[in-house]
Amino acid sequence: MSSADYLQGACVWSGVEIQQNPRWVKVFPPAVLDGIDAAVDKLGEIDWSEVDRDNFPLPGADAFFDDVRDELENGSGMVKIRGLDVSRYSQQQLRRIWYGLGRHLGTPMFQNRRGELMREIKDEGAGVGVKLYGATVDAAGKEFLSSGARTLSPGELRFHTDRCDVVGLLCVRQASEGGVSKLASSATVYNEMRRLRPDLHALLCAPIPRSRFGEEAGGQHVTYDLPVFGVRDGKLTSHFSLTYIENAQLLSGVRRLTGSEHEAIRMMLELAQKHCFEMRFAPGDIQLLNNHVIYHGRTAFKDDVSTGQDRMLMRLWLSVPNSRALPEDHAVLWGDVSGGMPHGGIAQPATPCMS
Template identity: 80%
Template sequence: MGQNDRWVKEFPAVVLEQIDTALHTTRDLDWRKVNRQNFPLPDVGAFFDDVREELENGSGMVKMRGLDVSRYGQEQLRRIWYGLGAHLGTPMFQNCRGEVMREIKDEGMGVGAKLYGATVDDSGKQFLSSGARTLSPGQLRFHTDRCDVVGLLCVRQASEGGVSKLASSVTVYNEILKRRPDLHALLCKPIPRSRFGEEAGGEHIVYDLPIFGVRDGKLTSHFSLTYIENGQMLPGVRRLAEAEHEAIRMLMDVAEEECFEMRFAPGDIQLLNNHIVYHGRTAFKDDVQTGQDRMLMRLWLSMPNSRVLPEDHAVLWGDVGSGKPHGGIAQPAMAPFA
């Protein structure tokens, strides 16, 4: 394995054995109750330290290999994946319904829109939220998720497509600065975004956040064009100048130029640091008859070694301190007991 493959990490055999042992001892436990204490992996420490270091201070991406998913049932895989996530970081809520693990697959027409929300654009065409788009077989544009690290465990791969596209937001940042410093400056200034109904309570339906933020010499880029586009449809929201639209188009173009593709195999686990990696996906086709219907299990993780974020990012991340649990989707206030 060459130097350039340092982001590919094979599970040590001893850790795979300990996963099976922990799986056995938690066999009567709901996967949501799994934690570091009841799912012990005594020898995972050095391996996961290496993974966290690569994510935060290296390339920002890791592919972990070696888990034979064919040996396990769906509920067992949930326990394994949630247990690994709990050892790696802190799982965060992915939507206002309190989900901490999401199956990413083609849910069929209308399901994503119902779960995650949709509106109509100026031409009257349906406009889906980012969450809804992930549950369709369509392509996904480059974006980041609202967590330090997004983790995807591939259970099944599609018969065609579904290729992961990755681009370094640090490279995109530097390229735009080199080519068009005027547009780069605009991406470092606040841009209005919609929360698209994904928050509980609807407070701060629109918020301002730059696409590029730097603190203590470290970049964070939080970007999803869907939320910017939706913000532009709402009354009372500042309309972007043509130069801002041009800057965003350039970001998308440079990400496309600089990206590379990663194909998942069943059992692969992809981990991406959202602060420094944009991710997208090609469209896919399932073939249920051959068992090639794409299904990934997603975790959003807050990392113990995460970077400190700029102060103005608190609107989205909550606590901006280094290593603090932050990100995820705010939950509705608990209903008072009757």
Template identity: 85%
Template sequence: MSSAEYLQGACVWHGADMQTSPRWVKHFPAAVLDEIDTAVHKASDIDWQDVNRDNFPLPSAAPFFDDVRAELENGSGMVKIVGLDVGRYDAEQLRRIWYALGRHLGTPMFQNRRGELMREIKDEGAGVGAKLYGATVDASGKEFLSSGARTLSPGELRFHTDRCDVVGLLCVRQASEGGVSKLASSATVYNEMLKRRPDLHSLLCRPIPRSRFGEEAGGQYVSYDLPVFGVREGKLTSHFSLTYIENAQLLPGVRRLSDAEHEALRLLLQLAQEHCFEMRFAPGDIQLLNNHIVYHGRTAFKDDASTGQDRMLMRLWLSVPNSRALPEDHAILWGDVASGMPHGGIAQPATPCTV
């Protein structure tokens, strides 16, 4: 029987309530939009990767960003920012703007072993994701894609978290059909599982084998153990991606999950679905999610490039200065687990990766 306590606070929410609650939706102040417009034109000769808070100043934005970070860390764990007119800017200007916003909010982290700090999330076509992020075969001989590869396809994405404090998505274009974001409070899932099945809850508080498949160079051969649920100082972190758990089960020498552990993982996904809500992006919308307390997924989508409805999002992974302290055993994945320290992201190879 689990001895865990129920989580409290604004991070515990139900999807039906969040659909009607405006607290997580924030509008860019008009002054900040004016400053963005001024800064992006002054930074026209600066590569987006060299943009920082000094060469892309937003002098009146500090209180707004403080409010955003507070909602992410101590509130619901999610924010949608609206008001940016992406139609005013070309692709390079949007990259400067988005990276600058990331630098004002926190520290951008590497998203893959090739050192990308910003990634376009779109349908890259058959085989591209597998080449970039890796694929193998399962026990039946069927192709098994890494999580990174799956993001570059139009297929459904299961509930998961990314390897950073905050994942940020800027919608540039939306698909003609689908591509709906699904969000669930991992704190609510934690509480519901503790209430319904404390025996299964306790299993997810213990180490579960994972694979680094498709992340670090050579990572398809590396496994590690990490609980799905970890709590430190009353704050949850739930790092979860079923793909990496499933892939670990394909590796030799990795402990095989018990039937009860498989049942616990199925229940987690069931509870996430029960308590989620759906949010469709509009061009210019910015979604920010605290990965420690929010699971996110996506419905499948269809593009129609002839009408300009081919889904494209720009993604940043951020470490934020007000981040929570993580349990000590999470250092195997996150690095420094102290509060407010840059952690997460993908470790870079000692020599440049050419794949």
């Protein structure tokens, strides 16, 4: 098999390599931090949802944000930004800061059917995630949680991607134990599957049934078909969440996966684990991930409210202006598949869902 059959570039990396060469770690320039303070003071008590590039100006920050976006799209696919001292700001100020930074980086997209553009990721207690996102039962009668419900629990999150170009997380507080971020290059997984088992790799380049369970209201179709791997103009997009594949298998009228397809998914997850690395957030850290080329997961965590170590992250879903063009068959999930166009996010009740 020739090298032309494999994905190329900086998005192909192993966990060992990326830990030794943290080219993806960046630090806010002092001028940008000064600009953030000035913008916060100017905003006063404005609601965070009203923040935009005009009322949250960051003079001289364009080159920094261009560098961040370039690393996300043409580099490793991930960035960790350090330097923001979250202890200096109130919770409302942090929301304004984070949304303002998001508006400078791209276009915030809806994260759920309730129209949330920013979501706090924390343990919200038993039953909250089910109430917000829904649950069903599997073939054995056991409760089956949606992906959104799992996010609001302290449990482990399996490798997955979100429905946006870039998912951004600002760490406000970290748990006393666990809550470790696990990151893997989906481009490396793609290449390794193609090298080791081209037969299984081919199955993940073909449509796999998915469910819209717990995701969006107003959808015309409960399920849709989408490959795990898609390539256009030499660039990968891998959209994957096992929860929605598993849920589709519980529905009547949905094609059942073959034994080989199940094997392909298991191998994909095993390769992600083999080539991943782990990273623990510190308060003030910002993690940005290109969902097209990064799988992310999380270890379980334990909070200790008495010491202020109760994990809380602020999440944004962003469509970025330098995003890649996606394969035409990905319009069922992303909407507009043109490069650089706002796409992704969750369809709202008044918005016709892609069919």
